[in-house]
Amino acid sequence: MVEALILLVFLISGASAGWMGVHLLPQDLFNDTTNVEGVRWVLTGFGAFIGLIAGLVFRRLRQQLMRQVRTMPTDLLVSRAVGLILGLLVANLLLAPILLLPLAGAVSLVKPLAAVLSNVFFGVLGYNLAEVHGRTLLRLFNPSSTEALLVADGVLTPASAKILDTSVIIDGRIRGLLACGLLEGQVIVAQTVIDEMQQLADSANAEKRARGRRGLKLLTDLRETYGRRLVINTTRYDGAGTDDRLLQLSADTGGTLVTADFNLAQVAQVQELKVMNLSELVIALRPEVQPGDELLLKIVRQGKENNQGVGYLDDGTMVVVEGAGTAIGDRLPVVVTGALQNPSGRMVFARLEKESAAPRSAKANRPPRGNSGSKGNERPPANPR
Structure with missing residues (x-):
């Protein structure tokens, strides 16, 4: 209903302006025509058409404005309104000396032109400044707040929500x-x-x-x-x-x-x-691991490649250890050799220390006790007394 009423008002206003504006036409035009009423009706139709277009534009702007007002937070709406009012106030204060100047003739058109331009400029400027620093302006209304005083002095930058x-x-x-x-x-x-x-x-x-x-x-x-x-x-x-x-x-x-x-x-x-x-x-926030760092790592499972073991740091970073495929469940000293960063996280590569790898390999190569092939290593029997 409101949308239709807006279009109707603009349509009637445009038609009325065309009907009554026929007297503003040059007098020479009426000397060349005999149908003044026809010219009046043409101007009325043209004015109605312009009014209808203006009504459609105004309705679109009104819809966008109402949508922004409904979805805009209250503090931001108040700050923008205050900024717009302050901008218009400054514009009119600066216009006062210009409007009092005694200008005559065509030069007097400077007054309305300056009024329109200054109001638009300072209004938009105040609106934009309030959009950026509006929250700081609202905090300054509470002078008893220590935070507000620090913000006003420029010492403290207000924390963003x-x-x-x-x-x-x-x-x-x-x-x-x-x-x-x-x-x-x-x-x-x-x-x-x-x-x-x-x-x-x-x-x-x-x-x-x-x-x-x-x-x-x-x-x-x-x-x-x-x-x-x-x-x-x-x-x-x-x-x-x-x-x-x-x-x-x-x-x-x-x-x-x-x-x-x-x-x-x-x-x-x-x-x-x-x-x-x-x-x-x-x-x-994960601790940095550089090549050459020594870690004491527990091997929890085998890796994808042959003779690879996998362990995890305290923050969950996966460590792939070369040569630790047979050390599942053991906690061994390892040396970091490199790291790989990807979107899903970080992967660290390491190898066993030589000191920890040597005993394990020697133990693996040592023949078991009781083997018939190891008689040469058996202790000789003690001499009887």
């Missing part, structure tokens, strides 16, 4: 990151993430149901532990799925997306959004 993906909530690693203080700022959980975990908790699949319940239980524990630091964003974004909505939320709030999904992290990087990939963080 951390937006949690479903993957980091379900696997539980976010609890340890928060407990260690590695994540600063507000922790935002989007409503779409909660809806996705609820669907998993209601699933008929036992594994999915357990994952969903584990994620919801973790959110409850985080709420009890961190209180108001954990924020539930109830904004309903339009998107194909949870990933698309999280990207929109990250773009609107300027927060850092925390995820363990490699593909989602790549898409966020392509869109130039802040992202923290927990898988990359785990790899970065």
